[in-house]
Ligand code: ATP
């Protein structure tokens with residue numbers, strides 16, 4: 220018999236199917252057993268009636284333990300009361316491997332215990348839903364960017380220099396060449412690639428030795444950097460908004476079941492798919508001060524400020540044109556005000572915080588060199604990056620988004636550690 224997948228069972232009503240998967244839970248009431256099965260594609264309740272089965276099959280069912288791998292044959296029936304819910308009426312049941320006593324019982328465990336057992340915890344319905352939404356977000360990113368004529372170009376993980384400041388680097392011994400660093404962002408490399416392919420993006424793990432123990436910082440996270448030649452600040456804002464709204468729609472269209480598992484209220488997501496709000500940094504500081512924050516002009520926005528600023532907003536908020544003193548060397552100065560740069564941070568709704576950061580890049584050789592010198596960066600490390608301004612420099616812009624930050628926002632999950640399969644934080648490296 221051909222293996223069927225739970226996600227397809229709606230089309231197989233009244234047919235006999237074979238399902239291979241795991242036993243999530245078993246409840247018996249006398250001569251009837253209720254088996255909750257999962258096969259990766261979905262979840263279904265199977266009903267076994269002792270009187271309808273050979274004794275050997277019934278005994279196999281009674282022997283089965285939580286998380287045993289199993290093969291079940293049965294008929295698909297519509298749930299007597301619930302729309303779009305199906306049941307498997309068991310005809311045959313085989314244990315493929317009898318699971319030992321499973322450490323994660325179907326009750327509440329503390330987060331440390333669950334994180335220590337992350338390799339098993341991933342099987343829970345909640346983690347299954349998060350993994351699938353993470354996949355949907357990645358798919359949406361690839362789809363949207365290709366639709367906008369970006370192609371994917373991979374950047375290296377071992378790098379000789381810093382992209383986002385030298386305080387959060389992970390050094391790695393590198394043969395006779397001294398120290399390499401794990402990449403904090405592939406941006407500088409894809410800036411080189413746009414002169415070949417025009418528009419491109421990378422998407423992979425980046426590393427930051429963040430000492431911050433917050434609910435939104437990991438030391439290893441997935442970042443997508445996009446970069447486009449002949450794109451200016453305004454184009455860059457448009458692409459970020461277009462991408463984020465596409466991601467929202469894609470998840471709403473494809474992940475209703477997963478969002479339901481997570482008890483996510485999808486109304487705020489639906490409402491977020493409208494034109495985003497824009498403040499200049501200057502306006503944002505004034506607004507925050509009016510709202511009671513003691514943030515001063517020239518300071519970075521903290522988590523509380525980001526929350527305050529978006530508190531009453533149905534849509535994400537761009538904060539653009541920041542003081543150049545608090546932003547990285549590669550951002551282009553605002554021709555209308557040399558103290559500012561043409562950049563943006565994008566703050567999501569519902570307290571989810573910063574999800575994307577972008578800028579037009581400095582394309583003028585002299586200005587970029589002056590910035591590198593002023594910040595005391597080792598010029599030799601940036602020779603190749605400066606070359607890009609010597610040979611056919613063009614206005615260009617790009618942005619970086621953190622995958623887990625977006626997954627956290629879409630799922631409504633409180634802690635970012637659940638938004639990546641195997642999280643790395645300042646205090647966690649296992650499993
Ligand atoms: P934050 O102020 O929240 O620490 P950042 O300004 O350091 O963010 P960028 O350097 O602009 O962030 O990185 C681009 C994107 O990468 C951010 O908008 C965010 O989505 C994500 N990001 C940055 N740091 C982390 C981290 N430690 N863990 C997870 N995602 C991160």
Ligand code: MN
Pocket residue numbers: none
């Ligand atoms: Mn940071």
